[in-house]
Amino acid sequence: MSLAKASLWTAASTLVKIGVGLLVVKLLAVSFGPAGVGQAGNFRQLVTVLGVLAGAGIFNGVTKLVAQHHDDRRQLNNVVGTASAMVLGFSTLLALIFLLAAAPISQGLFGHQHYQNLVRLVALVQMGIAWANFLLALMKGFRDAAGNALSLIAGSLIGVAAYYACYRFGGYQGALLGLALVPALVVVPAAIA
Template sequence: MSLVKTSLLNGISVAIKIASGIVLNKILAVYVGPTGYAIIGQFQNAVSILASLAGGLLAQGVTKITAQHFDDEAKQHKVWQTAMLFSLVAALFAGFALLLTRDWISEWLLHRPDMSSLFVWIALFLPAMAANNLLLAIVNGKKEVGIYVIANITGSLFSLFVTGLLTYSFGLYGALLAFTINPAIVLMSTAVMVTRCHWFKVRFLMGKIDQPAVRELSGFAIMGITSAMVVPISYMLIRDYLASHLSLTEAGYWQATWNISGIFVMMATSTLSVYYLPRLAAIRTATELKAEIFKVYRFVMPVVTIGALTIYLLRDFIIRTLFTEDFNPMRELFAWQLLGDVLKIGSWILGYILVGRAMVKAFVISEIIFSTFFLGFSWLLINQFGLVGVTMAYAINYLLHWGAMAYLAIFEIKKMKQHA
């Protein structure tokens, strides 16, 4: 499927996600406030780490290998079976560890010992999170864009309904609870759609571990666990630094800005993950890779730049519409944050090459280095400029990241030419 057609279909999903996010942001702003936003950010990062450890870290590998072996269904099935078995076992171990440490985690992460029961819910729903991630990865690898879009739309609508209802009923606790049970609800709709596909049978997920599949997935597991641990932990440490050196409220302003940033970045990166990653996996020549990179840049970057300028000009309207007057101080964060978003998307276009071409060592090293840079720059600039320093650090970090990704992309293209 072409980039344009994929973008149009994915645009429907993104539009609904944005609409859902707007409504949800308003609900959270009214019922939990800036302080609640900071706690929600910490909790979401914890959930993402746990979901990745419970098998989500294999998702990109399953997508890549499924797309790469498009003409070998037996190979695909062995990869699915290996990934599913690993995911379920990992989910059980992660859930058990979480049950043993829930009181300590609640105190350290949320500064709220009364929230420890939330981690019991996470432990219960980790297998559902892992299974949903795996099914979506398979659908993406099979290039079933329509199913992928419908699954994401369904997830957005369910998330809006469940989170809105629980937040309205139970406040902050309800909002956090919703983030744990939403994946299980979404799994049901994803499973219904996938099981209707002619190429899928439930038995294709059931089987023993295949050693060649383990070898293929191992690199992606290393990349996945690096992203799952390093990136969210750096965000959690930055948020904790803001809370301790400024205030939890100011940490909430940054989290609210980050939510707007996330919606904006999602508009570009969701299309890249659906179209670009499977496409990179199927490319065989340096000429083809260069052409694909330039095509994506020509299509994505003008849209991203115009979008960032539009959001900046409408920042006051966005704050009034999506939040409340309590969030007005976040308007000072938009300029640097949006600049960082543009640089981030530009660097990710090249960064996807590391995943699509299975450049494991380069990926792991770059994730560790630039997460550390972001943390270090944030600490330095927060001390010097206050809250805006964290958004300045974000932009500087992704400018450097883009340069590093350009170097690695050129290196990979030269290597492909040598082996042609």
């Protein structure tokens, strides 16, 4: 694929992600006001950090090594096997920590323990974020700009629908869960691509 086409795919996926982010924040602001947006900002940062930690911070390395060894099947299998084991291990460890420490995490993040179940759900959702990021790193390593962009676009659109459903059925806690689902649901089209 030419650099121009790859750049167009990347630009399209970036625009969709920005648009989805603005739409979600606008829905949050209209529904829950400045206080709701403030708490959601803290929660969103937590989700971002969890996505990095759950993947052990290896995604750039995965992209580099897959690109470097894409012709050597044995090395490629070693890279993918080791990286997937690390993602599974770290995301499972984080899930256990968040499941067991839901009360203090809710207290620290929201100032009360009423959102323990939300913290427990996010403990599981972060695993989806980690696997989505891992699959995107593999696609980048194989220089599949179109697959990467289409996964991000489709996942973002699925994520907006999930956000809205969570908001409608779960109120503020549902909206927060929806914020975590937006990046996690990229795993669906990324796994198909």
